[in-house]
Amino acid sequence: MCNLPIRVICxxxxxYMSPSGKVPFIHVGNQVVSELGPIVQFVKAKGHSLSDGLxxxxxxxMKAYMELVNNMLLTAELYLQWCDDVTVEEITHPRYGSPYxxxxxxxxxxxxxxxxxxxxxxxxxxxxxxEQVLEDVDQCCQALSQRLGTQPYFFNxxxxxxxxxxxxxxxxILTTQLIxxxxxxxxxxxxxxxxxxxxxxxxxxxxxxxxxxxxSVQSSKKSSLLK
Amino acid sequence: xxxxxxxxxEPLPMAGPDFGALGExxxxxxxEPETKQxxxxxxxxxxxxxxxxxLGRTKDDIIMYEISDVFKAKNLIDVMRKSHEAxxxxxxxxxxxxxxxxxxxxxxxxALPNGLDVTFEVTELRRxxxxxxxxxxxNEGSMVLGLKFPNLFGRAEKVTFQFSYGTKETSYGLSFxxxxxxxxxxxxxxxxxxxxxxxxxxxxRETDRGVSTEFNxxxxxxxHTLKWEGxxxxxxxxARTASFSVxxxxxxxxxxxxxxxMVIDSRNSSILPKRGALLKINQELAGYTGxxxxxxxxxxxxxxxxxxxxxxxxxxxxxxxxxxxxxxKPSSIADRFYLGGxxxxxxxxxxxxxxQSEGDYLGGEAYWAGGVHLYTPLPFRPGRxxxxxxxxxxxxxxxxxxxxLNYGDGPRAHLQRLAECIRWSYGAGIVLRLGNIAxxxxxxxxxxxxxxxxxxxxxxxxxxxxxxL
Numbered sequence: 001m002c003n004l005p006i007r008v009i010c011x012x013x014x015x016y017m018s019p020s021g022k023v024p025f026i027h028v029g030n031q032v033v034s035e036l037g038p039i040v041q042f043v044k045a046k047g048h049s050l051s052d053g054l055x056x057x058x059x060x061x062m063k064a065y066m067e068l069v070n071n072m073l074l075t076a077e078l079y080l081q082w083c084d085d086v087t088v089e090e091i092t093h094p095r096y097g098s099p100y101x102x103x104x105x106x107x108x109x110x111x112x113x114x115x116x117x118x119x120x121x122x123x124x125x126x127x128x129x130x131e132q133v134l135e136d137v138d139q140c141c142q143a144l145s146q147r148l149g150t151q152p153y154f155f156n157x158x159x160x161x162x163x164x165x166x167x168x169x170x171x172x173i174l175t176t177q178l179i180x181x182x183x184x185x186x187x188x189x190x191x192x193x194x195x196x197x198x199x200x201x202x203x204x205x206x207x208x209x210x211x212x213x214x215x216s217v218q219s220s221k222k223s224s225l226l227k
Numbered sequence: 228x229x230x231x232x233x234x235x236x237e238p239l240p241m242a243g244p245d246f247g248a249l250g251e252x253x254x255x256x257x258x259e260p261e262t263k264q265x266x267x268x269x270x271x272x273x274x275x276x277x278x279x280x281x282l283g284r285t286k287d288d289i290i291m292y293e294i295s296d297v298f299k300a301k302n303l304i305d306v307m308r309k310s311h312e313a314x315x316x317x318x319x320x321x322x323x324x325x326x327x328x329x330x331x332x333x334x335x336x337x338a339l340p341n342g343l344d345v346t347f348e349v350t351e352l353r354r355x356x357x358x359x360x361x362x363x364x365x366n367e368g369s370m371v372l373g374l375k376f377p378n379l380f381g382r383a384e385k386v387t388f389q390f391s392y393g394t395k396e397t398s399y400g401l402s403f404x405x406x407x408x409x410x411x412x413x414x415x416x417x418x419x420x421x422x423x424x425x426x427x428x429x430x431x432r433e434t435d436r437g438v439s440t441e442f443n444x445x446x447x448x449x450x451h452t453l454k455w456e457g458x459x460x461x462x463x464x465x466a467r468t469a470s471f472s473v474x475x476x477x478x479x480x481x482x483x484x485x486x487x488x489m490v491i492d493s494r495n496s497s498i499l500p501k502r503g504a505l506l507k508i509n510q511e512l513a514g515y516t517g518x519x520x521x522x523x524x525x526x527x528x529x530x531x532x533x534x535x536x537x538x539x540x541x542x543x544x545x546x547x548x549x550x551x552x553x554x555x556k557p558s559s560i561a562d563r564f565y566l567g568g569x570x571x572x573x574x575x576x577x578x579x580x581x582x583q584s585e586g587d588y589l590g591g592e593a594y595w596a597g598g599v600h601l602y603t604p605l606p607f608r609p610g611r612x613x614x615x616x617x618x619x620x621x622x623x624x625x626x627x628x629x630x631x632l633n634y635g636d637g638p639r640a641h642l643q644r645l646a647e648c649i650r651w652s653y654g655a656g657i658v659l660r661l662g663n664i665a666x667x668x669x670x671x672x673x674x675x676x677x678x679x680x681x682x683x684x685x686x687x688x689x690x691x692x693x694x695x696l
């Protein structure tokens with residue numbers, strides 16, 4: 001969105017290459033910066049920023065919404081992938097272990113599952129059922145939908161970091177195939193959110209002749225919203 | 228043991244105790260020693276019985292193999308020699324704390340006149356021995372616990388367990404060893420281990436968890452080892468400033484490999500040998516039994532020692548190796564060879580020769596290294612006959628090269644690449660021998676042929692280790 005030249009490379013060990021253990025990360029010159037927050041700050045230090053036009057109140061609001069997305073959508077995605085037994089067995093284990101030979105694929109995916117479940121327990125989501133999680137996602141989408149309203153982007157006519165983050169999550173939810181479509185249905189209930197995703201996809205991804213390999217947490221199935 | 232025969236015993240004089248009159252019709256009692264002197268070496272003997280005292284859980288059959296030669300002895304010196312050899316073999320099994328040998332003539336009804344009985348008095352080791360130490364070093368402290376079960380099932384099987392719990396890393400190892408009864412040189416062992424290593428020259432941290440089984444067997448004068456190893460390797464960066472080439476190698480991989488090693492060793496000692504030669508050839512093929520790392524690795528080591536005048540020894544050694552990745556994946560940093568340091572080409576920093584990226588050394592796929600050493604006793608020979616014998620002065624010339632090969636080119640191009648830009652060094656120093664296992668060196672080195680990117684250590688360099696170029 002900042003119009004900076006980038007090249008996206010998919011690697012099986014991206015998670016381990018990152019200095020903090022989380023993707024995405026960028027490699028610029030001989031610096032490596034990981035996670036959205038530090039990347040945004042790094043880019044800002046070089047003089048590019050999407051949120052320069054916002055005043056203090058709006059910046060605080062943007063931060064609040066970004067926190068909401070991180071707490072709700074990200075955690076729901078993790079829950080669905082790692083704590084829902086059916087999904088874990090059929091989708092997540094094969095996908096997470098696919099770059100590795102047996103028995104390493106089993107060992108690594110069980111290790112990751114244990115780690116995510118421990119995190120869920122720490123934040124109190126372990127006791128939630130799938131319905132409760134979907135309810136939370138619904139509420140989050142409702143809040144985002146209300147904030148978006150009929151505008152093209154969350155803050156006036158220019159995209160900001162919040163748009164990038166929301167797009168990343170919603171696009172992944174809408175295009176990843178899971179056992180059931182309940183999660184993507186919840187998002188599809190809000191037509192302005194789907195329109196928002198489509199608009200960004202058209203403008204920034206298909207317009208630049210890129211393949212839709214988005215910089216997301218796991219390598220997801222490549223498919224377009226325009227089905 | 229000896230018998231005293233009184234040859235002739237004249238009756239005592241009937242006159243009473245009147246010894247005052249000497250020389251009067253008294254005849255002295257003569258007691259003479261055995262006059263027949265036998266030359267023991269030539270006397271034929273037969274070993275009739277071999278007794279064992281002190282066996283507990285050790286099974287009989289392995290003992291019988293070790294002492295079977297004793298029965299074949301033909302004369303007394305032979306019996307003594309074969310009993311000594313049997314004692315050495317029993318101690319080598321590692322199940323006895325002490326073995327004493329007693330040779331005696333046969334007693335009893337079926338005793339032949341030249342029959343001998345050999346008795347081995349043994350003390351078995353305890354069922355479980357343990358050790359506990361703490362180690363401090365390299366900014367890390369750790370507790371090390373070791374347990375050993377010698378002679379677990381009675382046939383010299385040995386189980387050892389070692390566990391190290393440190394402030395930064397933990398590691399453990401469990402190993403089961405079983406020799407073949409009757410042939411200790413043939414044995415197999417199974418190991419399960421986790422080791423961690425930190426390599427600051429590459430800013431790399433490696434954690435290996437693995438299982439390996441190996442068979443050792445001698446063939447004529449050589450010793451062969453066949454080994455299968457399955458290792459789950461996890462690589463990580465040691466510091467945030469690690470270069471991107473090292474960062475790219477982080478992650479998990481599984482290596483499953485078969486390897487074969489052959490060793491011929493005719494040296495009189497493995498540390499500071501005076502004569503003899505060593506040849507070690509090692510092959511490793513990975514990828515055909517699973518795993519995602521696929522390569523063929525060859526490695527050899529050759530050493531020749533010869534004694535010269537005045538207690539000095541000249542020694543030459545050559546090392547070399549090649550790694551050929553199979554398939555289109557490039558080789559992993561954990562499999563490549565490294566060169567340089569006080570134990571290989573002296574005068575350069577530890578493993579700091581060859582391809583590097585931003586100060587991190589990546590290792591190479593082919594290397595060779597050679598050294599010529601002259602060891603002499605210390606000048607003016609202080610402490611001769613005692614402590615001074617552990618020290619030697621040494622003059623050396625080392626050379627080597629390490630590079631990556633492009634396997635599309637032919638062998639001629641490879642040889643050419645290995646022959647250009649040779650790093651070499653010369654110097655002198657003092658070597659201290661530690662037991663039979665390790666040595667310490669303090670050298671003054673002049674590194675030459677330094678290429679851009681190598682890190683040198685000219686001047687005084689200290690080294691400690693087991694295997695030196």
